Amino acid sequence: MAMVEIQDVHKFFGELHVLKGVSLEVEAGEVCTILGPSGSGKSTLLRCVNVLEEIQAGSIHVDGILMGYGQDAEGRLYELRPKELAAQRAPIGMVFQRFNLFPHMTALENVVEAPIKVKGANKSKAKAKASELLERVGLAERADHYPAQLSGGQAQRVAIARALAMEPDLMLFDEPTSALDPELVGEVLAVMQDLAASGMTMLVVTHEMGFAREVSDTVVFMDQGSIVESGSPEDVLVNPSNQRTRDFLDKVL
Numbered sequence: 001m002a003m004v005e006i007q008d009v010h011k012f013f014g015e016l017h018v019l020k021g022v023s024l025e026v027e028a029g030e031v032c033t034i035l036g037p038s039g040s041g042k043s044t045l046l047r048c049v050n051v052l053e054e055i056q057a058g059s060i061h062v063d064g065i066l067m068g069y070g071q072d073a074e075g076r077l078y079e080l081r082p083k084e085l086a087a088q089r090a091p092i093g094m095v096f097q098r099f100n101l102f103p104h105m106t107a108l109e110n111v112v113e114a115p116i117k118v119k120g121a122n123k124s125k126a127k128a129k130a131s132e133l134l135e136r137v138g139l140a141e142r143a144d145h146y147p148a149q150l151s152g153g154q155a156q157r158v159a160i161a162r163a164l165a166m167e168p169d170l171m172l173f174d175e176p177t178s179a180l181d182p183e184l185v186g187e188v189l190a191v192m193q194d195l196a197a198s199g200m201t202m203l204v205v206t207h208e209m210g211f212a213r214e215v216s217d218t219v220v221f222m223d224q225g226s227i228v229e230s231g232s233p234e235d236v237l238v239n240p241s242n243q244r245t246r247d248f249l250d251k252v253l
């Protein structure tokens, strides 16, 4: 089984059919980039992967585990309770457009919070690990700064370090650079590129075509709740076969 297996997923918000039978596989160690116009369902798809949204049909497996469900002693499926869901989500890191760091905590405190609270990690070990992670994202000297004292690019790198502190097997990125001033985009993409090179499995929604082309193993184009095209960056970005993909690329390139 692939690391991420999304099978024929349907998602409704009330009457609104937002995901219309989406299927997608991401192999361990691969980077899959999702492109598509605003409102096509990209964020919803990512949110379904870590069960921030419920799906109405289809299934999502991460690392062989059916997301949102557990099995009782008789092997029957049941919907997970919030605490169990949190445990199921622990190996999935997510980075959003708006770096939702805790404003009253330093960079280091933001990074150590979840391992201690959610995993019950040893405090001094978690701190040492957090320092290492801040160094890895180039922010060793910002450890004691509060989010308000960081640039957008620095804050987003702290958010990435915070997700990595949970030792995820999969990282989800939802337009991680869209809220940044243009001159700060590169430093965040560089951290993501490093992460990809280290073998992390990544599902990335972005409008950064350079990243999509150079870092992705697979590029997926979504429109109106469906994946209309997927393949290598070359296939999708250079020789798209679908007219909607071509129209989209004409606008963004």
Ligand code: ADP
Residues within 6 Å of the ligand: 013, 016, 018, 036, 037, 038, 039, 040, 041, 042, 043, 044, 045
């Ligand atoms: P994208 O990330 O590609 O811009 P979204 O996944 O955010 O698209 O949204 C897909 C569609 O679902 C849009 O029509 C959006 O308005 C709708 N939508 C997203 N979230 C909600 C929600 N919580 N309630 C109702 N409709 C939503």
Ligand code: MG
Residues within 6 Å of the ligand: 042, 043, 044, 174
């Ligand atoms: Mg979105």
